[in-house]
Amino acid sequence: MSLNNFVVSAEGLKVVLIYTDKLGLTAEQILREAGLRTDIPELPRHFITMGEFSQFFQAACKLTGDPYLGLHIGNHSNLDALGIVGQLYRYSRNTIEGTQRITKYLPLLHTIFNYELEETADQVSIFLTPCNPTEEATFANRHLVELAIAFTRHGIQHGTQSKINPLEVHFSWPLTAEEETHYAGILETRVKGGQVRNQLVYDREPCTKPHVFYDPTLLKALEASANAGLQFSPWSSNDLQKALLIMNAEEKERSRIARNLHDGVCGTLAAVKMHLSAVQAQYPFRESADFQQALQLLDEVSNEVRKTAHSLMPEVLQNYGLDEALNRYCQNLSPCSTARINYYRSGDPVRFERGFELATYRIAQELLHNAIRHAKATEVLVQLCLDDDIVLTIEDDGIGFQKEQLSPGSGLDNLQQHVTSLGGVINWDSNTGEGTSVTITFPAAHLHYKI
Numbered sequence: 001m002s003l004n005n006f007v008v009s010a011e012g013l014k015v016v017l018i019y020t021d022k023l024g025l026t027a028e029q030i031l032r033e034a035g036l037r038t039d040i041p042e043l044p045r046h047f048i049t050m051g052e053f054s055q056f057f058q059a060a061c062k063l064t065g066d067p068y069l070g071l072h073i074g075n076h077s078n079l080d081a082l083g084i085v086g087q088l089y090r091y092s093r094n095t096i097e098g099t100q101r102i103t104k105y106l107p108l109l110h111t112i113f114n115y116e117l118e119e120t121a122d123q124v125s126i127f128l129t130p131c132n133p134t135e136e137a138t139f140a141n142r143h144l145v146e147l148a149i150a151f152t153r154h155g156i157q158h159g160t161q162s163k164i165n166p167l168e169v170h171f172s173w174p175l176t177a178e179e180e181t182h183y184a185g186i187l188e189t190r191v192k193g194g195q196v197r198n199q200l201v202y203d204r205e206p207c208t209k210p211h212v213f214y215d216p217t218l219l220k221a222l223e224a225s226a227n228a229g230l231q232f233s234p235w236s237s238n239d240l241q242k243a244l245l246i247m248n249a250e251e252k253e254r255s256r257i258a259r260n261l262h263d264g265v266c267g268t269l270a271a272v273k274m275h276l277s278a279v280q281a282q283y284p285f286r287e288s289a290d291f292q293q294a295l296q297l298l299d300e301v302s303n304e305v306r307k308t309a310h311s312l313m314p315e316v317l318q319n320y321g322l323d324e325a326l327n328r329y330c331q332n333l334s335p336c337s338t339a340r341i342n343y344y345r346s347g348d349p350v351r352f353e354r355g356f357e358l359a360t361y362r363i364a365q366e367l368l369h370n371a372i373r374h375a376k377a378t379e380v381l382v383q384l385c386l387d388d389d390i391v392l393t394i395e396d397d398g399i400g401f402q403k404e405q406l407s408p409g410s411g412l413d414n415l416q417q418h419v420t421s422l423g424g425v426i427n428w429d430s431n432t433g434e435g436t437s438v439t440i441t442f443p444a445a446h447l448h449y450k451i
Contacts, residue, residue, distance in 0.1 A: 016060055017041065019073040023064055034059035050112075050132045054140035061143075068182065070143030074150025075186050089159025091215045095207040098159065099126055101219070112144055123167070124202045126152060142173060145198050153187060153200060161213075164206045170195035269302045322357045323349040323384060326364055330382055333368065339377045339396070341368070347386030359422055360442070364392060366415060367438055371396040375436055390442040397435045 017027050028038045034055040040048065048056075061069050092098035099117045114129040128148055130141040149169060156164060166189045175183065175193025183191040276295060317325035323345050330343040351357075364382065371377045375398025385391040412428075419426040419440055430436035 016056070016069070016073060019069075019076060020060055020064055025060075025063055030056065030060050030063060033063055050134075050137040050140055053144075054137055057140050057143045068146065068186075070146035071150050071183065071186055074147035074152075075154060086155050086159035088219075089156055090161070090211065090213045091219050092211060093214050094209060094211055095156055095160055095164065095202070096124055098156070098211075099124075112141075113148065115148075119204070122204050124204050124207045126200045126202075128198045145171070149198065149200060150186060160211055162206070162209075164202070165189055166200040166202055168192060168201045170197065170199045170201070172196065172198050269298065269305065273298055273302070317357060317361055318354070321349060321351045322360055323386070325357075325361055326382060326384060329361075329365065330368075333372075337372045339372050339380050341380045341382065343382045343384075345384045345386065350386055352390075356422065356442075359418070360390070360392065360440075363415065363418060363440065364394065367394045371398055371436070375399055375401075377435070392440045393437065395435065395437040400430045400432045400434045400436050 017030070020030060021027075027041050031038045031040060034052075036048070036052060036056060057069065061067055066072060088101050089095065089098035092101055096117070096119065103115045103117055112131060114127070114131060116127040116129070118125045118127065128145050130137070130145065132141065149171075153166060153169075166187070168190045169183070169187050169192075171183070171191070171193050172195055173193060175191070180191050180193060183193075273295070276298070316328050327343050327345070330341045334341040368380065368382070371380045371394065375396050377396035377398035379397050381393075381395045383391075383393040383395075385393075416426050422442065424440055424442040426438065426440045428436065428438055
């Protein structure tokens with residue numbers, strides 16, 4: 001493939017910019033340093049050459065002072081920003097099947113790498129071989145391989161919700177002892193440089209274990225999205241619908257688990273309590289302190305399981321909408337937390353597309369959890385404005401934080417990516433010891449009303 005072929009979407013630059021933006025660098029600074037057009041990231045379906053991508057990476061490394069930029073981006077990448085890799089792993093039968101689907105359905109990988117899976121009786125290897133082995137593309141190839149290897153490892157762990165880690169990672173270029181140590185620290189495994197091929201080597205046994213989220217129906221929707229290039233295309237209303245489809249499918253899985261907890265586990269615990277109560281009436285140890293404590297612990301476990309089931313399956317959201325769901329959640333949460341929680345709504349209550357309501361509800365849950373558990377707030381105010389735009393504001397009087405804590409891969413960074421993927425904007429106003437105010441705005445143009 002000629003270096004002059006236009007093979008890399010400008011969206012690929014945004015993968016780098018997501019990381020460098022946290023370091024205080026703007027896209028314009030890097031592109032100007034690279035001698036490229038500063039409006040490239042805003043041009044839909046614009047493509048650049050591998051040579052230009054090398055210029056871009058060289059400029060980014062120079063300005064950030066980070067010679068391992070690709071490795072660090074891959075290790076801190078947010079799955080929502082990079083696409084559906086984690087989802088393909090999660091809903092596949094096992095890690096091997098997930099990797100096979102990724103090699104087939106992520107077209108960008110095949111313009112930059114030959115992305116291959118090989119199996120033996122004991123091991124599974126994922127190989128990445130650059131498609132443009134020219135001198136001019138060397139700089140970009142190295143950083144893209146670093147990014148893809150770190151991200152693949154991260155994506156497999158996140159998607160499978162497991163601690164699976166490679167046995168070894170091989171790179172085709174020589175590494176000094178210091179570099180091998182640095183790479184090993186990021187990838188949390190043994191690293192070898194100067195090898196024949198770039199690869200991640202896994203023990204076969206954990207790669208064959210069934211995934212609890214395996215869903216063949218959902219996989220078809222994910223494959224269709226991957227084929228359409230959703231993961232590297234500018235977000236459109238159609239793409240948003242696809243993202244909501246994925247979230248709806250995840251919620252169905254949560255509902256299934258919640259029903260199993262509520263109807264199965266809670267029912268079994270209730271039966272155990274009945275049997276113990278019958279035993280208590282027949283034997284003299286019924287007044288024993290240990291026996292009474294056992295009954296009390298059983299009640300506590302039952303309550304915890306019931307609360308978990310209700311949290312996983314917010315029926316009130318489905319039946320009454322976002323306003324009522326947030327109101328009841330705050331009412332129920334306040335008595336069992338250390339903070340006093342007040343909820344207010346302005347504007348007429350309106351129903352929105354179910355996936356949108358669900359995503360916003362989950363975001364509010366996470367922010368409330370942060371305020372109570374991490375910020376140690378004593379008072380929390382939740383406000384939902386339903387006028388032209390949707391505006392969700394959550395304020396607390398907790399310990400606050402510095403905005404530098406919005407580091408790539410952190411919980412706050414992931415939350416920001418989640419809001420952005422829904423077409424919204426999130427703003428934090430916080431200082432250490434002065435509480436936190438979070439405002440999320442979803443412009444009316446992005447809303448999906450129920451009909």
